[in-house]
Amino acid sequence: MARKAKKRRYSPSSGSDVESEMRRYKKGTAKSGPKGRGGRVKSRKQAIAIGLSKARKKGKKVPKKAARTSSKKTSKKRTAKKTTTRKTTKKSSKRKSSKR
Secondary structure: OOOOOOOOOOOHHHHHHHHHHHHHHHHOOOEOOHHHOOOEOOOHHHHHHHHHHHHHHHOOOOOOOOOOOOOOOOOOOOOOOOOOOOOOOOOOOOOOOOOO
16 A cells, blocks of 8 residues: 655745754844844744745745634623712811911
8 A cells, every 4th residue: 555645835945945044043143023123033933934934935835824813712792891980079178267
């Protein structure tokens, strides 16, 4: 029984883009964000994501980005808090007039 060959998900050249980005990360020169304004890359995952992003921009065979999922699994409707009104009682402060 011969195994069926699987199709490549990533092109070999996209791997080289990730590899070069990992080298920059290890060297400490990899920066994130537009024009490096996001600061230094702090994690391996972040460096891999940047490498794949660069490969996508060049048009290489890379799977699409995973869709972002919201942090809340079930959407809960927020109930408006009832504002309690405080009754402020003003104390009448009558000045004692000093008789002169």
